[in-house]
Amino acid sequence: MLAHIKLSEITKSFGALLVLNGVSIEARSAELIALIGPSGCGKTTLLHIIAGLVPPDSGAIYLNDVLVPNARSHVAYMQQKDLLLPWRTALKNALLGPEIAGEDLRRAEAYARQLFEEFGLAGFEDTYPVQLSAGMRQRVALIRTLLSQREILLLDEPFGALDALTRAELLEWLLRAWEKSPQTTLFVTHDVEEALKLADRIYVLSERPARVKAIMTVSLPRPRDPTHPDFVHLKAELLRTLRSP
Ligand SMILES: Nc1ncnc2c1ncn2[C@@H]1O[C@H](COP(=O)(O)OP(=O)(O)OP(=O)(O)O)[C@@H](O)[C@H]1O
Numbered sequence: 001m002l003a004h005i006k007l008s009e010i011t012k013s014f015g016a017l018l019v020l021n022g023v024s025i026e027a028r029s030a031e032l033i034a035l036i037g038p039s040g041c042g043k044t045t046l047l048h049i050i051a052g053l054v055p056p057d058s059g060a061i062y063l064n065d066v067l068v069p070n071a072r073s074h075v076a077y078m079q080q081k082d083l084l085l086p087w088r089t090a091l092k093n094a095l096l097g098p099e100i101a102g103e104d105l106r107r108a109e110a111y112a113r114q115l116f117e118e119f120g121l122a123g124f125e126d127t128y129p130v131q132l133s134a135g136m137r138q139r140v141a142l143i144r145t146l147l148s149q150r151e152i153l154l155l156d157e158p159f160g161a162l163d164a165l166t167r168a169e170l171l172e173w174l175l176r177a178w179e180k181s182p183q184t185t186l187f188v189t190h191d192v193e194e195a196l197k198l199a200d201r202i203y204v205l206s207e208r209p210a211r212v213k214a215i216m217t218v219s220l221p222r223p224r225d226p227t228h229p230d231f232v233h234l235k236a237e238l239l240r241t242l243r244s245p
């Protein structure tokens with residue numbers, strides 16, 4: 001299942017605070033898109049609008065070229081806060097999507113157990129969220145998102161609470177999962193290297209109110225080596241763009 005999504009001139013204020021100032025972004029089928037921008041510029045708000053949690057003031061959203069109010073029933077959304085249910089075990093939290101969708105739970109559970117293994121969570125399947133570290137909870141939330149089988153993935157800083165090593169590991173794992181079954185993905189990150197390792201295109205957002213400051217296409221073959229001269233060059237350019245007014 002693949003979908004493409006396009007946002008056109010999205011504007012949003014909270015009271016007198018203008019947060020999004022005509023933001024247009026597009027994720028084509030199976031594309032990995034990174035959104036990068038200063039803290040508080042409106043990245044999470046943008047994902048909320050796509051997921052239908054917040055209505056835009058103006059602008060349009062197109063799903064597969066059809067105008068829609070939002071893409072609620074088409075997205076799997078990993079929020080910035082992990083939002084695990086405290087009364088369910090890690091495994092049962094991960095299986096929430098398939099359970100709600102009424103899917104074959106035995107198959108979903110087998111896949112979930114495999115993901116727990118690959119994400120370094122083997123042995124923690126029956127643990128409750130309160131007993132897990134922040135990074136472990138984040139991994140459970142990521143597994144839950146990957147299991148929910150929607151056409152579009154929204155990932156809000158999926159590796160935010162992890163140490164550098166675990167981050168790099170999970171990033172490589174996510175990339176392998178995506179290469180096996182490419183999904184249209186929009187992810188928010190503060191990390192330029194993460195964006196350059198993963199993304200087909202990077203949208204650089206300005207300070208609030210957010211507008212698209214630049215779009216960088218990254219056509220290097222994956223897996224990308226951060227020491228490769230082309231990578232180093234793009235990283236310098238991306239940092240320059242981020243810092244420019
Ligand atoms: N429901 C809301 N009501 C009022 N203001 C809000 C609401 N949601 C977000 N804001 C404001 O909108 C602005 C953008 O917030 P948002 O969470 O989208 O930023 P962000 O780019 O995701 O930041 P970060 O990188 O720190 O996660 C902030 O000033 C925030 O205070």
Ligand SMILES: [Mg+2]
Nearest residue numbers: 043044080156
């Ligand atoms: Mg945010």
